[in-house]
Amino acid sequence: MTETADAPAPAAAATLSAIELIGVVKTYQSRGEAVHAVKGIDLTIAQGEFFSLLGPSGCGKTTTMRVIAGFEEPTAGEVCLQGKNVTGVPANKRDVNMVFQSYALFPHMSVFENVAFGLRRKGVEKAEVTRRTAEMLEIVDLAGREKRRPKQLSGGQQQRVALARALVNRPRALLLDEPLGALDLKLRQAMQVELKRIQREVGITFVYVTHDQGEALAMSDRIAVMNDGVIEQLGSPREIYEHPASKFVAGFIGTSNLLTGTVAESGADTAVIRYGADERITVPVRGVFAEGAELELTVRPEKIDLRLEAPGNGACQITGTVTEVVYLGTSTNYNVRTSAGADVVVFTQNASSADDIAVRGDSVWLSWEPEHSYAIGTEAAP
Known part of the structure; x- marks a missing residue:
């Protein structure tokens, strides 16, 4: 575990970014070929922010975190912590700690000794070790379990010990590399809430690496x-979910329906796609599209209303045939093949009725508000 300084940050540091990456590139040599893991990332992470690096396996997120931690040196670019360039500074001299998916607890030590290990190693006075360790165990909700060994704890409790051990040293930032990956679904969801609570209480910058979109959306500021070594989109969870900047983001974050069509008419801020006499989609856009231009758009499944009758003269309404119905308890998912040949997923809440709206083979209408259509590409409206 990385050692950190005990001295509190000077007041002036509060205005500095916690972490800044400037043109960071990381290239490996594999079997004589150059592998570009990170391709020129510029990134600023604020003090006290819960920041997530999200993406599929091999996208460069873990390499980026290891560069921040000092376990990897960038091929090009700079890494700054609290405004200070730490490129080339070894990991144990950087004021950050890291928590991995494998908690790496000492099995022969008690919970208390595991958490206190880093403080004792740095020669902190005994009374201070006791005070700070007890304080941190209280924050992670492990008070009263100080004498237990790791094998006597649940997976979630072991993870909280690993967090306490990393946080007790008061690092400037905590780096977490998929720390919930070994937990079952229910415990993982509970720990998401716990992690956010702990981060809020200690006020330390968290940088979280995950491939799980739900985790990132639930916890992150x-x-x-x-994707492929670059940042496709940077923003709040709501911005990224509601307004994906690319086809990749739209498909990777949650479930999204991707539709295409040709523009039938266009105004200053909207374009209209027509599929049939009563089928149309109105899309907010930036600029005027030429008639006949192809337009790609996305709409989220929970934004769509599914019904057997025509909804009227709506701005967004298309027809289709139900191909699958999946009951999930709180909701029912409908797969619909549209008249244009696209496959669309619709989520409906099961709050008002115990019966399905439609069954396989039914002809249905899908409708939604124009603001829930989002054009993919550089001309999409914000």
Whole structure:
């Protein structure tokens, strides 16, 4: 575990970014070929922010975190912590700690000794070790379990010990590399809430690496969605979910329906796609599209209303045939093949009726508000 300084940050540091990456590139040599893991990332993470690096395996998110931690040196670019360039500074000299998916607890030590280990190693006075360790165990809700060994704890409790051990040293930032990956679904969801609570209480910058979109959306202040070594989109969870900047982001974050069509008419801020006499989609856009231009758009499944009768003269309404119905308890998912040949997923809440709206083979209408259509590409409206 990385050692950190005990001295509190000077007041002036509060205005500095916690972490800044400037043109960071990381290239490996594999079998004589250059592998570009990170391709020129510029990124600023604020003090006290819960920031997530999100993306599929091999996108460069873990490499980026290891560069921040000092376990990897960038091929090009700079890494700054609290405004200070730490490129080339070894990991144990950087004021950050890291928590991995494998908690790496000492099995022969008690919970208390595991958490106190780093403080004792740095020669902190005994009374201070006791005070700070007890304080941290209280924050992670492990008070009263100080004498237990790791094998006597649940997976979630072991993870909280690993967090306490990293946080007790008071690092400037805590880096977490998929720490919930070994937990079952229910415990993982509970720990998401716990992690956010702990981060809020200690006020330390968290940088979280995950491939799980739900985790990132639930916990983060901001998210960087990575793909093939670059950041595809950076923003708040709501911005990224509601307004994906690319086809990749739209498909990777949650479930999204991707539709295409040709523009039948266009105004200053909207374009209209027509599929049939009564089928149309109105899309907010930036600029005027030429008639006949192809337009790609996305709409989220929970934004769509499914019904058997025509909804009227709506701005967004298309027809289709139900191909699958999946009951999930709180909701029912409908797969619909549209008249244009696209496959669309619709989520409906099961609050008002115990019966399905439609069954396989039914002809249905899908409708939604124009603001829930989002054009993919550089001309999409914000």
